[in-house]
Amino acid sequence: MHPTDHTTTALQPLQGIRILSLALNLPGPAALLRCHQMGAHCSKLEPFAPANQASADPMHAYSPAAYTQLHDGITLLQANLKTEAGQALLQQQLAQTDVLLTSFRPSALAKLGLDWESLHTQHSQLCMVRIFGSTHPEEADHAGHDLTYQAEAGLTDNGQLPASLFADMGGALMASEAVLQVLMARARSSAGRCLDVGLAQAAQWLALPRQWHMTTAQGDVGGAHAGYRMYRCQDGWVALAALEPHFAQRTCQAIGLTDCSGSIAEMRTAAVHAAIEAFMLRQRCSQIAAMAAQSDIPLQLIADYHK
Missing domain, CATH: 3.40.50.10540 (Crotonobetainyl-coa:carnitine coa-transferase; domain 1)
Known part of the structure; x- marks a missing residue:
């Protein structure tokens, strides 16, 4: 840009x-x-x-x-x-x-x-x-x-x-x-x-x-929130920014966690972190990007993360 x-x-x-x-x-x-x-x-x-x-x-x-x-x-x-x-x-x-x-x-x-x-x-x-x-x-x-x-x-x-x-x-x-x-x-x-x-x-x-501890490891935009993280996929990485509950719920539904409301408390749990991480690892980056576009989920493909 x-x-x-x-x-x-x-x-x-x-x-x-x-x-x-x-x-x-x-x-x-x-x-x-x-x-x-x-x-x-x-x-x-x-x-x-x-x-x-x-x-x-x-x-x-x-x-x-x-x-x-x-x-x-x-x-x-x-x-x-x-x-x-x-x-x-x-x-x-x-x-x-x-x-x-x-x-x-x-x-x-x-x-x-x-x-x-x-x-x-x-x-x-x-x-x-x-x-x-x-x-x-x-x-x-x-x-x-x-x-x-x-x-x-x-x-x-x-x-x-x-x-x-x-x-x-x-x-x-x-x-x-x-x-x-x-x-x-x-x-x-x-x-x-x-x-x-x-x-x-x-x-x-x-x-x-x-300083407000938002971006530290315990902060929701520092990795504590499963919807706001970098995830490895089969052929690279994606940046997921599904922070708001409606975006987080769409993410959970897209990966099969249909009973997750996307609340902050739920998105902080180890179970949700593990479920999203496992899902991402099974997919190619292009597949994840297509899923995010279809479900209106904030996500950026970073296929050349290590280049």
Whole structure:
């Protein structure tokens, strides 16, 4: 599925808004792409690329495909902000910018003259969204990455790397939300506003279901409910999400447990877990998917689970 949100794209709430980003890696570019999809004119100012490299953004080295997709429709500029020429280009851009997006630590912003107090004095209507590792003042300058923020939030298990960069992508969504917030505040006051987004806080927000024990082994969406589990079939795996009683009852009826009402208490029992597990093991994934479609049961076939 393409990451574009077609509803947001159709609304184009940021049409006519100009956003300049200095943010590298993933959260800033992902947030900028979301803003572009909402209609904003988006530019990104990168450092000059080293010799034999297409971009100074580390994301290009990690994943050229990701870099290309993240910058689709984004105007790319290059400058050395530590030089007079670079600062002149930056000031020229800021004079026609509505929102500045950054991902530097506070100390680095100050060295570049990009602390909020200085910017607000020079450009009173400019808004700013700053992506930090953490919004706690004593932690904003600490080194960190997605993995450390997820680990702090309790989203890592048994030494396994997370399935995705949840802190970065969650932070990107919060940053694009913050763009809307500062613009709405400016519309009421006619003065620029500044908001901070912490990747650690994004990870903690995503971890709330775990903190509520919903996704732990004893939670109903953590494996305790037989209708909400990954099941092995003959030729792969399926993800079953029959959580609500009516979906759970349909699942039980489809596998032959006709006396099961699908209540949460019943779906937590070892007998129901064993019955569904045994049924799934006897079927091919395509057979299970066909059964689920016929009975209107939430299920996703994952035939290439181990590939």
